[in-house]
Amino acid sequence: MSITSVSTSPVASETDDQPFLRVKDLRVHFKTDDGIVKSVDGLTFDLKRGEILGIVGESGSGKSVTSQAIMGLHKNSNARITGEIWLDGKELVGASEEEVRQMRGSEMGMIFQDPLSALHPFYTVGAQISEAFMVHNKVSKKEARAQTVEMLKKVGIPNAADRYGDYPHQFSGGMRQRAMIAMALICQPKLLIADEPTTALDVTVQAQILELIKSLHEELNSAVILITHDLGVVAETCDKVLVMYGGQCVEKGLVDDLFYAPEMPYTWGLLRSMPRMDRDRQSRLLPIPGQPPSLINIPKGCVFNTRCPFSDRVEGGQCFTKHPELLDTAPNHEVRCHIPSEERREILRTEILPTL
Numbered sequence: 001m002s003i004t005s006v007s008t009s010p011v012a013s014e015t016d017d018q019p020f021l022r023v024k025d026l027r028v029h030f031k032t033d034d035g036i037v038k039s040v041d042g043l044t045f046d047l048k049r050g051e052i053l054g055i056v057g058e059s060g061s062g063k064s065v066t067s068q069a070i071m072g073l074h075k076n077s078n079a080r081i082t083g084e085i086w087l088d089g090k091e092l093v094g095a096s097e098e099e100v101r102q103m104r105g106s107e108m109g110m111i112f113q114d115p116l117s118a119l120h121p122f123y124t125v126g127a128q129i130s131e132a133f134m135v136h137n138k139v140s141k142k143e144a145r146a147q148t149v150e151m152l153k154k155v156g157i158p159n160a161a162d163r164y165g166d167y168p169h170q171f172s173g174g175m176r177q178r179a180m181i182a183m184a185l186i187c188q189p190k191l192l193i194a195d196e197p198t199t200a201l202d203v204t205v206q207a208q209i210l211e212l213i214k215s216l217h218e219e220l221n222s223a224v225i226l227i228t229h230d231l232g233v234v235a236e237t238c239d240k241v242l243v244m245y246g247g248q249c250v251e252k253g254l255v256d257d258l259f260y261a262p263e264m265p266y267t268w269g270l271l272r273s274m275p276r277m278d279r280d281r282q283s284r285l286l287p288i289p290g291q292p293p294s295l296i297n298i299p300k301g302c303v304f305n306t307r308c309p310f311s312d313r314v315e316g317g318q319c320f321t322k323h324p325e326l327l328d329t330a331p332n333h334e335v336r337c338h339i340p341s342e343e344r345r346e347i348l349r350t351e352i353l354p355t356l
């Protein structure tokens, strides 16, 4: 059974040269009274239809700002955006607000980190989802209602027809997440961005919501960006991963590269901080010491240099003077670090893997 009765659009103009989503040298800088906040600073990645990309990184690393930029949500704000965002052959950074608005819902949908910010408190959940459907489909109110109830059922809202008229505050946290997923998916977006879709939900509901995203993505052959703190979720759900730190990509690759052959010291830190069931409680979490950098005063050299335990392995103090480029270390695997690949692999083998 399809998600709605509207037919899925064919895979449009994607070719190997032109993936469905291409983000190139994206910068999102906010002008504030304290200075320029460089929330995203030179981000490049590609995504094909049918792929799920995980974006991971600590709080404040620029994950949400990146997704909001793709959705065109920084237009008319204090943000200065440069670089390119190509979605299905259309460039979005230079597009007008109206053009991007047209694409939201039909071409791209987003599950927001905070469901209450996406659902208007004064309108019923059903009316809001129906409205989103009608903006992009020429259907009667009755038909939109029927499609909405179908979608609410799909996302696992019990008694969907009865709950259609409820207001957001009448839904529990898990139900609001589901309603937001319904709203994001009702127009069958070819690109779905899910920003921490399971934060603050209990484990069972988390698993159900992730399953739902996966099955809907398979059915629609959508491209999905899944933003999460949870590396376990990435391992189970994603094809590729992008690790962000201080507004930059520090490592990206296929999921197996990131879990079995990670090469960036920050990624090592993230993996070590992952909870493990086979360790006793005291030794389960090894947080990365120190704080992320200020995005107003990003350190000279490597963005991770204030916390990196390996900076003394690089000759001439380059970690503090020269910004490392993001370079290929293997096919589809890129790393930003001055330590040569061979040496990083040796460190991984002898010093990191035994501690994971």
Ligand SMILES: Nc1ncnc2c1ncn2[C@@H]1O[C@H](COP(=O)(O)OP(=O)(O)OP(=O)(O)O)[C@@H](O)[C@H]1O
Pocket (backbone or CB within 6 Å): 030, 032, 037, 039, 057, 058, 059, 060, 061, 062, 063, 064, 065, 066, 078, 113, 295
């Ligand atoms: N409108 C804004 N003006 C100024 N700074 C902003 C603005 N929006 C976001 N930022 C800053 O940009 C940085 C990146 O924020 P972002 O929300 O993308 O982080 P995140 O990686 O999604 O973190 P989390 O995991 O906590 O959700 C933060 O330092 C944030 O304070």
Ligand code: SF4
Pocket (backbone or CB within 6 Å): 264, 265, 266, 302, 303, 304, 305, 308, 309, 310, 311, 314, 319, 324, 336, 337, 338, 339
């Ligand atoms: S470039 Fe230097 S500071 Fe940055 S991750 Fe590599 S070793 Fe650490």
Ligand SMILES: [Mg+2]
Pocket (backbone or CB within 6 Å): 063, 064, 065, 113, 195
């Ligand atoms: Mg966020």
